[in-house]
Amino acid sequence: MVLNPKFEDFIGQGMVSFSYDDGAMNNYDLGIPLHEEYNLPATFNIITSIVDGTLEQGAKAFALDYFGMPITRAQIIEMSNLGYEIAAHTHTHPIQHRQGRFLSDYTAEEVLYEYTTANGLLRKWGIPRIEGFAVPGSKWTPTIADLAKPHYRYVRSLGNRSVIPYPPTDPYNLPSFFVGGTTSVKVIKAKIDEAISQKKWLIIMMHGLTKQTGNVQEYLYSTERLEQIFQYIASKPEEQLLAVNQQDALRFITNLGDFVVDKISLSLSGKTLKATGFDEYNNPVPTTRGFNPKWSVVNGDVTLTTNSDGSASVLGKGTIRVKDANNRKIYSKRNVNVVS
């Protein structure tokens, strides 16, 4: 379980995020144990058609050629339950290698298909809080960004090595530092130093991982080098450098604070009351992610009190709906206080 920082931990210091593209199984096999060991949050940007097996053979062969086996649905769900962010990376991953067309060459209709199929599938698989989208091939355009706005909270854009100011110039254009198979630890450490000294946000973007040491092929990175980077980050005090996933980092630098459950639905089944929180995109927030309210009724007023388990904070107003086993509404109240 990775312990994601809270808003109160952010004091304007430098931030670093790890962002893995495509969804290689080695992200799970080799990356997760290292992230767990150093308690470093991460974001995994998944090509959904590789996971559900619908990506056409040619493209699949290309993908497998560089990163081995694709990650499974069960592994994605496990990573999400461990506290890692899951984000979208289109459904079919339009890139020049395949069809001569990047996402930027697609019609609006085709782009929307990619957006809604990707986040729709991830939600269907039970992943909460799908807020991010990483553009394949770093081919960002203003049109792609505009089309993403109703579906995502942010877009990770170019691997152009920029660090991001607070607040970001545009949440739908968040650049990153592309780490390829030959990128040295020294160069990455220097970039981390830049984030610390300038008090900016560095997103380190990678693809697959390998146990091979030294320089490796472009879309892999050596875990030996990655661990050296993790050790470097661990050597920095948290007041200087905060390791955080992308969705939380964006909340912090846009002053949104900790994640808030906007809407609460209570369902009554027999004598068991089940509470589910929903985020702004109507994603259900499961109890394992820090939403675990108790409730009490005093003079007709319902108050929910959350158990604070340290993994998330729930604070604000919600709508409470109590239904019976036959899905009939037996109680409904707006603006219920939720206190952490």
Ligand SMILES: [Zn+2]
């Ligand atoms: Zn990609």
